[in-house]
Amino acid sequence: xxxxxxxxxxxxxxxxxxxxxxxxxxxxxxxxxQQGDAAPSKARVLxxxxxxxxxxxxxxxAKEEGIRDYFSVGVIGYGDRVQALIEGTGEGxxxxxxxxxxxxxxxxxxxxxxxxxxxxxxxxxxxxxxxxFDPHAKNGTPMCQALDFALDLVKEWIEAHxxxxxxxxxxxxxxxxxxxxxxxxxxDLRSYATDDGAVLLFNAHISGSTExxxxxxxxxxxxxxxxxxxxxxxxxxxPFSMRAAAEREGHAVNRESRGFVFNADPAxxxxxxxxxxxxANLR
Amino acid sequence: xxxxxxxxxxxFRSDTFSVPRRGHTAAQNxxxxxxxxxxxxxxxxxxxxxxxxxxxxxxxxxILAEEFIRNFRPDEPPEAWLGACRSLxxxxxxxxxxxxxxxxxxxxxxxxxxxxxxxVIAPGVWSGHAVGDCCIIHTNAERRILHAWPLASPEDFHxxxxxxxxxxxxxxxxxxxxxxxxxxxxxxxxxxxxxxxLACGRDAALPEFHQIGTSAQRTRDNGEMRNDxxxxxxxxxxx
Numbered sequence: 001x002x003x004x005x006x007x008x009x010x011x012x013x014x015x016x017x018x019x020x021x022x023x024x025x026x027x028x029x030x031x032x033x034q035q036g037d038a039a040p041s042k043a044r045v046l047x048x049x050x051x052x053x054x055x056x057x058x059x060x061x062a063k064e065e066g067i068r069d070y071f072s073v074g075v076i077g078y079g080d081r082v083q084a085l086i087e088g089t090g091e092g093x094x095x096x097x098x099x100x101x102x103x104x105x106x107x108x109x110x111x112x113x114x115x116x117x118x119x120x121x122x123x124x125x126x127x128x129x130x131x132x133f134d135p136h137a138k139n140g141t142p143m144c145q146a147l148d149f150a151l152d153l154v155k156e157w158i159e160a161h162x163x164x165x166x167x168x169x170x171x172x173x174x175x176x177x178x179x180x181x182x183x184x185x186x187x188d189l190r191s192y193a194t195d196d197g198a199v200l201l202f203n204a205h206i207s208g209s210t211e212x213x214x215x216x217x218x219x220x221x222x223x224x225x226x227x228x229x230x231x232x233x234x235x236x237x238x239p240f241s242m243r244a245a246a247e248r249e250g251h252a253v254n255r256e257s258r259g260f261v262f263n264a265d266p267a268x269x270x271x272x273x274x275x276x277x278x279x280a281n282l283r
Numbered sequence: 284x285x286x287x288x289x290x291x292x293x294x295f296r297s298d299t300f301s302v303p304r305r306g307h308t309a310a311q312n313x314x315x316x317x318x319x320x321x322x323x324x325x326x327x328x329x330x331x332x333x334x335x336x337x338x339x340x341x342x343x344x345x346i347l348a349e350e351f352i353r354n355f356r357p358d359e360p361p362e363a364w365l366g367a368c369r370s371l372x373x374x375x376x377x378x379x380x381x382x383x384x385x386x387x388x389x390x391x392x393x394x395x396x397x398x399x400x401x402x403v404i405a406p407g408v409w410s411g412h413a414v415g416d417c418c419i420i421h422t423n424a425e426r427r428i429l430h431a432w433p434l435a436s437p438e439d440f441h442x443x444x445x446x447x448x449x450x451x452x453x454x455x456x457x458x459x460x461x462x463x464x465x466x467x468x469x470x471x472x473x474x475x476x477x478x479x480x481l482a483c484g485r486d487a488a489l490p491e492f493h494q495i496g497t498s499a500q501r502t503r504d505n506g507e508m509r510n511d512x513x514x515x516x517x518x519x520x521x522x
Contacts, residue, residue, distance in 0.1 A: 006510050008306065059393070062386040064338045105386050127392075128385045248443065 002197035003165065003239035003279070007070050011164040013279050014072050014098050014157045015057070018146045019046060020173040021079030025137035027174075029266060030208040042174050042206055043135035045266050050075065050172075051131050053273050058105045067102035074098045074153055075132070078146035080139035086132050094156035108132050143177035147185035151192070158194055165279050166194045170259075171234075172204045172269070176227055186234035197239070202259030202276045203231045204269055213268040216246055216275075218256035228262045235260035238275075245278045294521040295319060295326060295404075300496020301514040305504055313341040313397075314473045314514035317348035319404075327352040329401035330417050330514050332473040334446055338387065339376070343395035343449055346371050351401040357410055361456050365447065372449045394449035400433075400471050404518065409469060411459040416444040418477035419459075420484070424466025426492075428484040433457045436485075437478040444474075468492065468519040475503070475511035492517040 007013045021043065028039035040048075054073060061068045074097045075085040088099035108130035116127040147169075154167045169189060192199045205228070214223065216238065223229050235258040238246060246253045249271050261272045297319050303312035313335065318328030329351035333340025350368045355361075376391065383391065398415025411419045413433050421430040434440060445454040463469075470492070472480055476499050483489055490498045496515050502508045 008510075010306065055389075058386055059389055060336050062338055062390050064342075064387070064390075067386065105384070108385075111385060128388065130385060244441075 001240070003241065005163065005165040005194070005196035007165055007280050009069050011161060012070055012072055012100070013165045014074070014154070014161075014167040015277055016074040016076065016098070016150050016153060016167060016169045017050060017053075018143075018150060018169065018171040018173075019050065019075065019077045019085070020141060020143070020175070021077040021136045021138065022141040022175060022178075023079070023137055023139055024175055025079070025135075027208050029206065030210045030263075041135065041137065042208070043137040046172060046206065046269075047133060047135040049266065049269055049273065051129075051133070053277065054104060054132055055130055057277060058101050061101050062105070067105045069100040069102050071101050072098040072157075073101060073104060074150075076146055076149055077133075077136060078142050079137060082142055082145045082149050092156060094153050094160065097153055098157060104132065105130075109134070140178035141173065141175050142179040143171070143173060143182045144180040144185050147171070147182055147189055151185070151189045154189065154192055154199055158192055158199075161194065163195045166192075166197045166199050168200045168202070168276060168279060170202045170204065170273065170276050172206060174206050174208075183230055183234055190236060198236070200236045200239070200259065200276075201234060202272075203235045204260075204264050204272050205231055205262045206264045206269060209263050210265075211263050213264045214262040215264075215268055215272070216251050216253055216257045217260060217262075218254055218258065223262065231262065232258055232260050239279075241280050242275050242278060245275045249275060296519045296521055297328070297517060298492050298496070299514075299516045300499075302496070302500055302512070304510050304512050306510070307512075311341070312512050313344055314512040315341070315344040315348040316471070316514050316516045317345075318352040318516070319518050320352040322352075324405060326404040326518065327355065327401065328404075328469075328471060328516055328518055329399060330471040330473055330516055331397045331399045332415070332417050332512070332514070334396040334398075337393065337395045338390035339372075339395040339449075340397060342375060343372055344397040344399075346375075347397055347399045347447060348401075351399065351412075355401060355403070355412070357403050357412065361412070362453055365453060369449055394451070396446035396448045398444055398474070399447055402469055402471065402518070404463075404469070407464075408460060408462050411457075413457045414445055414447045414454050416440055416474045416477070418472050418474070418481070420470040420472065420477070420480055420489075421461060421463065422468045422470065422484070422489060423464070426468070426484075426488040426490075428481070428489070429467070430459075430461060431481055431484075432459050434477065435481070437482045440474055440478045463520060465520055465522040468517055470495075471514075471516045471518075473512060473514040475509050476513045476515050479503075479508050480515070492519065
């Protein structure tokens with residue numbers, strides 16, 4: 001069965017996040033708890049969500065003796081330029097920009113202390129949270145260049161790990177590409193494969209709208225506009241393990257359901273990333 | 284490991300097999316097996332399977348299995364017993380404590396989780412006590428499966444069972460009771476081994492118990508089974 005390769009330290013999985021850092025990301029995130037002047041920007045919320053995601057991926061791999069490198073992670077921002085937001089120390093692009101989780105765990109940009117609210121029998125307390133990158137929003141949306149950057153990383157990764165679970169690329173954007181037709185780049189990216197299956201490309205659209213999100217659709221029918229239909233076509237269908245994760249999050253999915261959410265609010269974005277970064281349960 | 288033991292009218296033979304997943308060391312085995320052990324007129328045995336995504340899972344699994352055979356009382360609610368296990372875990376955790384990196388602080392706060400299956404065997408009757416997907420398989424003298432519990436077929440296994448945690452509310456606790464006869468056996472197994480046993484035993488007798496662990500390991504290492512820690516503890520009635 002495809003997408004069933006064991007994820008291990010010998011055959012880790014690669015996760016690449018492409019983050020829109022265009023000027024419109026300064027605008028408020030629709031559906032956030034705070035509204036009006038207190039509403040956080042999309043860039044702020046996205047940075048918080050992705051920093052927390054990196055933390056959770058690391059915690060999944062953390063054991064008493066240290067971090068097991070089940071994953072390597074890349075985070076690429078695209079706005080005034082396309083750049084890696086986290087870097088490792090390995091030779092070659094894929095080793096430099098796809099960072100083993102143990103390396104990430106030891107080298108956050110900084111630690112922030114926040115108050116964690118009381119939960120059950122646990123009193124409120126100050127907890128340290130790692131931060132790897134800060135919000136940024138400037139200029140246009142060079143999504144095609146970002147997809148091309150991801151393609152280079154993924155190609156090298158596959159050459160080094162031809163039998164592993166295929167790389168997962170998740171693109172998070174609030175608008176249309178300003179540097180060409182991303183569908184062609186998406187198809188190129190998804191044409192690469194390991195022995196276990198083709199590269200997975202998922203897309204999350206975040207917006208200032210308070211319209212309810214469209215989550216994991218299985219058909220182009222009923223999508224609100226041409227842009228949504230384009231992102232749908234760019235997105236891979238969910239493999240079995242992620243469909244199971246989606247069902248646990250309360251979604252009704254089937255074999256045609258795509259890794260795509262349109263008009264996501266922060267909660268929908270978190271759910272989507274939780275589903276899309278669980279290629280297999282490590283238990 | 285095997286041994287004969289006479290316990291009033293309960294005579295039994297036992298075999299225990301436990302290996303870590305392929306590529307891991309013995310110290311990284313997050314399964315645990317304990318017993319059989321005599322207490323009054325009963326025999327107790329247990330297996331536990333620590334959750335991979337939790338830290339200290341192997342230690343928690345060992346505490347659960349060992350405390351089951353030492354102190355579990357089937358006629359008392361399990362909450363007090365679980366509380367005692369948690370106290371032991373916390374005492375262990377506090378004993379050795381250089382400053383933790385941030386991720387280990389988080390993992391300590393999350394706690395550890397494990398599945399557990401234990402049996403209490405008295406003359407002519409056994410009871411099963413379980414949380415999660417460790418299994419108890421009851422066979423007859425011909426090694427044909429009579430009962431499998433709490434999961435009955437390989438298709439019943441999935442990746443998110445209920446688990447016993449080092450904190451948090453008590454999950455649903457399952458209980459069962461059956462009679463047993465001369466030559467019957469109980470096999471306690473962690474999930475990957477249990478699913479394999481249920482598949483093997485669907486239409487045929489199970490392999491000989493003293494070889495069953497190595498058969499399971501060979502199947503796993505040939506790629507025909509998920510790579511996981513494997514534990515099988517068998518108790519055979521010799522009356």
